[in-house]
Amino acid sequence: MFWNLVATVFAGLGAAGIALAIRSLTRKKAPKWLIPVFAGLGMMAYQVYIEYTWFDHMKSRLPSEAMVVSTQSETTWWRPWSYVLPQITSFTVLDRESIRRQSTSEGEVARFVLYRFRHTYGGRVSEGIHLANCRTGELVPVTDQGMPLTEQMRKLAPDNTLRQAVCR
Incomplete structure (x- = not known):
């Protein structure tokens, strides 16, 4: 800053x-x-x-094994130019080296790390382990103790960039 x-x-x-x-x-x-x-x-x-x-x-500045899987744009009233061209304020990165796949009775499950970068003056970065069911497209974050947070589960569309990268 x-x-x-x-x-x-x-x-x-x-x-x-x-x-x-x-x-x-x-x-x-x-x-x-x-x-x-x-x-x-x-x-x-x-x-x-x-x-x-x-x-x-x-x-x-990202390493070669990192892949941007999503970006989020924002418009705000104190930045009127952002209504013409919204500014990217955060993005999510997949660490491709962290992907571990395992076959189960419900299909293939992948475990991987996602990093979230947010444009702030502190340069906020958060990291989290996630599980994805490749057959159903369910994505679940995992706690530090290894427990899935099923209440935060969300479905990924078949054409979702993250799903395609994790479930090759």
Whole structure:
């Protein structure tokens, strides 16, 4: 967060420098208020850029065995541009190296780890072990003690990216 603040300040200073250059090229005929307006717009533009490139930056840092299986976008009133182009605020990653398949009487069951990345200033990451029944498409999170949380079970569609990756 500190470096993000530093970069934002420098973006504002750079944009203010452009306004100063415009004033000097026009022999001080351009209004003085252009300097703070350019500084504010420069800082805002940098923040918008960082918000929209966050997902691509994080995805590029993932190891080769990681696979993005879902993304979530958000729109908020204090970011009016997000209504035109919603911002990716979180995504889920499958660790393909963690997949363990086992055949049971109910079909093949896969055990794997999912990571959830959320765009916050703390860079929140959560991790969880899950079980998936490949035949029925049921997905169940597992506690740290190895107990399935059946009340949180959900069904995955046959064309779901996670189901296809886990149940090859």
